[in-house]
Amino acid sequence: MVQSSNQGGLGIRISQIPSEVESLPNSGIYIVTRLLPSTTHTQRLEVSNSTTKPMHVLIYPGPAKLVDGNFLPLAQGSKSELVSWSSVSPSSIDLPPMKSSEVTVTIKVPAEVSPGTDFGVIWAAVASTPSASGVVSINRVGIRMYTPVGTTTTSSTPPPVSSGHSHTSEFQWLVIGILAFAVCALAYRELPFVKKQRKERRRALKKLERR
Secondary structure, eight states, rough: OEESSOOOEEEEEEEOOTTTTSTTTTTTTTOOBHHHHHHHHEEEEEEESSSSEEEEEEEEEEEEEEEEEEEEEETHHHHOOOHEEEESSSSSSOOOTTTEEEEEEEOOOOOSSSSSEEEEEEEEEEOOOOOOTTOOEEEEEEEOOOOOOOOHHHOOOOOOOHHHHHHHHHHHHHHHHHHHHHHHHHHHTTSSHHHHHHHHHHHHHHHHHHH
């Protein structure tokens, strides 16, 4: 959700999950429908305004790609096959304060497609009033699209979208390393020659104190 200057913000979420994907992980968060040739898929989203001011919201598809496990939306205006197949109705809505409204995403798949997985985003965007210098800021939120295309892909489940798991693994190995170091340090302290050195240092300190 994009926060506004007042309380609340602009939000978008999945409001209807197609029956064929409802058992898949993340189907309530992302659009994950498999796209078969010559088929049409629809899915409903809810756009919400939790501020105390009205919003004029634009809703549209945009392209994205996966780079090293990271989901990266592309610049507005960039083209992709998935974007060319996708539309949103209505494409704009006027939301009163503290209200929400549903929109429908439609994906029309052509007869000939290349198998693989396409990525995209359904954006909800709000533009500010132009400043004195003509500058307009745009706030937007989006629903990610992970869409296997054709019949040769093996799964509709979204691939990893961040390196969070690897960070967790690195942290676990760090903890293991610290514990191993601590155990080694304790074992080292109990070695006979180490104990003898500590006793000799204590005797030397006591002699210095007597002087």
